[in-house]
Amino acid sequence: MTLRLSILGSTGSIGRQTLDIVAAYPDRFRIVALAARSNLDLLRQQVSAYRPELVVVGSEQDRWRIDAPTVLAGVDGLVTAATHPDADLVVIAVSGNSGLRPTLAAAQSGKRIALANKESVVCAGELLMRTARTHGAEIRPIDSEHSALWQLLALPHRRAELARVTITASGGPFRTLTPDQLESVTPAAALAHPTWRMGPKVTIDSATLMNKGLELIEAHWLFGLPYQLLDVVIHPQSIVHALVTFRDGSTIAQAAYPDMRLPIQYALFYPDRVPGSVPLLDLTAVGRLEFYQPDCERFPALQLAREAGLRGGTYPTVLSAADEVAVEAFLAHQLRFTEIVPVVRTVLERHQPIGGSLCLEAILEADDWARSATREVIARRQAVHG
Numbered sequence: 177m178t179l180r181l182s183i184l185g186s187t188g189s190i191g192r193q194t195l196d197i198v199a200a201y202p203d204r205f206r207i208v209a210l211a212a213r214s215n216l217d218l219l220r221q222q223v224s225a226y227r228p229e230l231v232v233v234g235s236e237q238d239r240w241r242i243d244a245p246t247v248l249a250g251v252d253g254l255v256t257a258a259t260h261p262d263a264d265l266v267v268i269a270v271s272g273n274s275g276l277r278p279t280l281a282a283a284q285s286g287k288r289i290a291l292a293n294k295e296s297v298v299c300a301g302e303l304l305m306r307t308a309r310t311h312g313a314e315i316r317p318i319d320s321e322h323s324a325l326w327q328l329l330a331l332p333h334r335r336a337e338l339a340r341v342t343i344t345a346s347g348g349p350f351r352t353l354t355p356d357q358l359e360s361v362t363p364a365a366a367l368a369h370p371t372w373r374m375g376p377k378v379t380i381d382s383a384t385l386m387n388k389g390l391e392l393i394e395a396h397w398l399f400g401l402p403y404q405l406l407d408v409v410i411h412p413q414s415i416v417h418a419l420v421t422f423r424d425g426s427t428i429a430q431a432a433y434p435d436m437r438l439p440i441q442y443a444l445f446y447p448d449r450v451p452g453s454v455p456l457l458d459l460t461a462v463g464r465l466e467f468y469q470p471d472c473e474r475f476p477a478l479q480l481a482r483e484a485g486l487r488g489g490t491y492p493t494v495l496s497a498a499d500e501v502a503v504e505a506f507l508a509h510q511l512r513f514t515e516i517v518p519v520v521r522t523v524l525e526r527h528q529p530i531g532g533s534l535c536l537e538a539i540l541e542a543d544d545w546a547r548s549a550t551r552e553v554i555a556r557r558q559a560v561h562g
């Protein structure tokens with residue numbers, strides 16, 4: 177059977193790897209929609225290779241630059257792609273909070289969603305899961321740790337038997353740096369991740385460990401797990417992606433070479449497992465697997481994210497939006513690496529939360545507020561520190 181795909185974020189790291197899998201199994205997929213923002217050269221190549229009916233670009237003025245039956249722009253275009261009536265599966269691989277509206281719209285349309293965009297779960301976890309349940313949508317996680325948890329938690333068990341649920345973090349490129357060395361980290365060094373090849377935002381988040389903090393919140397919502405059960409360990413080899421420990425002392429782990437094509441492929445083919453581009457794991461060749469406690473002094477993002485998750489309401493949205501703006505400022509050399517998390521903390525401290533059950537408007541309002549508050553905090557720092 178041919179699966180018809182709509183891919184949001186097709187020019188990004190996850191989007192390109194999704195199309196690698198489509199290219200490896202051309203009889204199994206048809207592309208009905210592709211969406212990206214600014215990489216028009218690559219988007220044009222993808223359009224000519226896959227001939228989608230709908231293409232979405234970032235801005236109105238770029239619409240005429242793409243030759244396709246329908247070309248739309250902006251967030252409304254993303255929503256149209258996410259709810260395309262012909263799409264059997266919607267891959268949401270845009271970065272940052274721009275994934276929020278299309279993901280919710282796909283859930284409201286009862287779509288099958290292969291979800292890479294963790295930020296939408298972080299911001300709207302409760303609303304998203306409730307909407308998906310109400311409209312019969314299915315969410316298949318693409319994040320490698322959550323794909324691992326999806327597989328592990330499908331094993332027969334009762335919830336009360338879970339003693340601990342652990343996701344791993346590579347620790348990023350600066351795991352062993354001293355606080356002084358961290359002060360002078362450059363964007364170029366932060367973008368060179370030791371084990372994963374990813375887009376810029378998630379790569380910087382991996383270096384600060386904010387990525388793992390966002391993933392804790394993502395795991396909480398996707399699998400309905402209380403934060404007390406959720407744990408993070410540093411595992412530099414990135415071979416073990418998640419572990420589930422039962423109260424009898426038994427631990428089951430999911431392991432594979434670090435290659436996003438595996439979790440993407442699992443989400444596309446579920447429940448089938450097909451041979452792919454990832455070699456079979458040879459533990460004797462890997463040799464050594466190491467696990468460490470995260471250092472919360474040098475990498476405070478993890479604890480900050482856990483606190484935001486525990487506070488709930490609009491705090492996770494503010495965490496995610498403030499982080500997005502702070503990461504952009506770091507990449508633009510306007511903020512030091514070690515300032516990213518303190519800026520996010522300052523914005524969280526200023527936030528007047530909206531509690532209880534959240535609607536989309538409240539989340540978007542918190543997102544807007546956090547972005548301008550973060551820009552203000554960064555501008556003040558620049559005025560003081562030059």
Ligand SMILES: NC(=O)c1ccc[n+]([C@@H]2O[C@H](COP(=O)([O-])OP(=O)(O)OC[C@H]3O[C@@H](n4cnc5c(N)ncnc54)[C@H](OP(=O)(O)O)[C@@H]3O)[C@@H](O)[C@H]2O)c1
Nearest residue numbers: 185187188189190212213214215270271274292293374375
């Ligand atoms: N990369 C990984 O290995 C990995 C692993 C786990 C989870 N994730 C998650 O997957 C998501 C995507 O990550 P990535 O690494 O693939 O990011 P990326 O390489 O930066 O790609 C982002 C994609 O989204 C598009 N995009 C961004 N903002 C958009 C907007 N406002 N409207 C339309 N398109 C927009 C980009 O288009 P243009 O490039 O054309 O501007 C690009 O196609 C993130 O949420 C990330 O946390 C990624």
